[in-house]
Amino acid sequence: MFSKTCEHGIKAVIYIATQSMDGKxxxxxxxxxxxxxxxxxxAKVLGQLTRHNIINSYTGPYGGFDVTEEQMHNVKxxxxxxxIDGDAIFNGCGLGLSECNExxxxxxxxxxxxxxxxxxxxxxxxxxxxxxxxLKDGKxxxxx
Amino acid sequence: MFSKTCEHGIKAVIYIATQSMDGKxxxxxxxxxxxxxxxxxxAKVLGQLTRHNIINSYTGPYGGFDVTEEQMHNVKxxxxxxxIDGDAIFNGCGLGLSECNExxxxxxxxxxxxxxxxxxxxxxxxxxxxxxxxLKDGKxxxxx
DNA sequence: CTTATTTCGGACAAAATTGTCTTAAATGTA
DNA sequence: TACATTTAAGACAATTTTGTCCGAAATAAG
Numbered sequence: 001m002f003s004k005t006c007e008h009g010i011k012a013v014i015y016i017a018t019q020s021m022d023g024k025x026x027x028x029x030x031x032x033x034x035x036x037x038x039x040x041x042x043a044k045v046l047g048q049l050t051r052h053n054i055i056n057s058y059t060g061p062y063g064g065f066d067v068t069e070e071q072m073h074n075v076k077x078x079x080x081x082x083x084i085d086g087d088a089i090f091n092g093c094g095l096g097l098s099e100c101n102e103x104x105x106x107x108x109x110x111x112x113x114x115x116x117x118x119x120x121x122x123x124x125x126x127x128x129x130x131x132x133x134x135l136k137d138g139k140x141x142x143x144x
Numbered sequence: 145m146f147s148k149t150c151e152h153g154i155k156a157v158i159y160i161a162t163q164s165m166d167g168k169x170x171x172x173x174x175x176x177x178x179x180x181x182x183x184x185x186x187a188k189v190l191g192q193l194t195r196h197n198i199i200n201s202y203t204g205p206y207g208g209f210d211v212t213e214e215q216m217h218n219v220k221x222x223x224x225x226x227x228i229d230g231d232a233i234f235n236g237c238g239l240g241l242s243e244c245n246e247x248x249x250x251x252x253x254x255x256x257x258x259x260x261x262x263x264x265x266x267x268x269x270x271x272x273x274x275x276x277x278x279l280k281d282g283k284x285x286x287x288x
Numbered sequence: 289c290t291t292a293t294t295t296c297g298g299a300c301a302a303a304a305t306t307g308t309c310t311t312a313a314a315t316g317t318a
Numbered sequence: 319t320a321c322a323t324t325t326a327a328g329a330c331a332a333t334t335t336t337g338t339c340c341g342a343a344a345t346a347a348g
Binding site: 001002004007010011014077089092094095096097098099100104105106107108109111112114115118119122126131132134135139140141142143144 | 145146148151154155158221233236238239240241242243244248249250251252253255256258259262263266270275276278279283284285286287288
Binding site: 147148149152182183184185188202203204205206207 | 335336337338339343344345346347
């Protein structure tokens with residue numbers, strides 16, 4: 001569904017958000033430890049997300065990553081996914097055709113549009129706040 | 145969504161099915177030409193599908209691939225997908241956790257189960273016959 | 289039996305994705 | 319200023335996925 005890169009990114013952002021709820025910045029080593037993602041690789045992903053203004057980064061002592069209250073509530077899962085994986089999951093053809101639409105549909109097109117829409121809605125309706133809260137309350141887990 | 149390998153496989157099977165409707169066997173070169181998939185690679189994928197009894201292969205002159213009337217109606221998209229990509233798309237965690245279930249759900253788990261179910265239903269309810277008919281009637285296309 | 293045609297199977301190769309390492313830049317503190 | 323801490327960025331490496339090639343096996347026909 002998502003690339004490994006994207007999975008790492010989503011997990012990292014959710015973890016950062018739980019820490020931001022406590023007013024704490026999160027260091028990359030802490031993220032790696034608590035999400036099980038590879039440290040250096042995750043650092044690059046977070047760079048992408050910082051450039052997309054999904055999270056914020058600070059260098060130097062007491063630095064790290066955080067999300068503002070505004071980001072916490074405005075950022076949707078779809079924002080993270082499209083920042084990393086692009087919009088193939090929202091618009092791409094299920095059989096990989098370069099163009100596939102109502103006029104020239106692939107054999108699965110009509111079956112596909114509806115599930116693609118479901119995925120899109122699920123991702124655009126899920127906020128960072130929501131997921132971070134579930135994790136913080138111990139209702140969900142990031143490691144397994 | 146699906147691996148490239150799986151996309152090639154699905155396209156090839158649908159094309160073979162249209163030819164089988166005319167009582168013809170299909171050679172791998174013909175498949176490659178009409179689906180835009182790489183010939184040698186697609187041949188390997190078809191090997192997997194043959195071993196799963198989704199299609200049939202015949203060596204020698206007048207050989208090739210075909211599907212029986214029974215396969216045409218019994219084979220579901222889900223059979224092709226799970227033969228090639230396994231069942232990650234049906235059961236796997238959206239964030240890649242090795243285990244993710246009601247007891248220990250990842251942050252996206254509850255959002256995910258329903259779309260996964262939609263995908264599963266879509267794939268198990270779509271028959272090869274249905275897709276091949278659409279293609280044969282010119283209502284859908286495989287190349288673009 | 290020989291030959292032509294076709295898939296089968298395994299080794300090999302290329303490309304994309306995922307992951308690591310090292311050096312630079314930024315920044316807070318003494 | 320000097321130093322310790324942290325992210326930034328880019329080169330490099332490993333792994334996985336995708337794709338190619340070639341000889342073997344099967345088989346139909348003369």
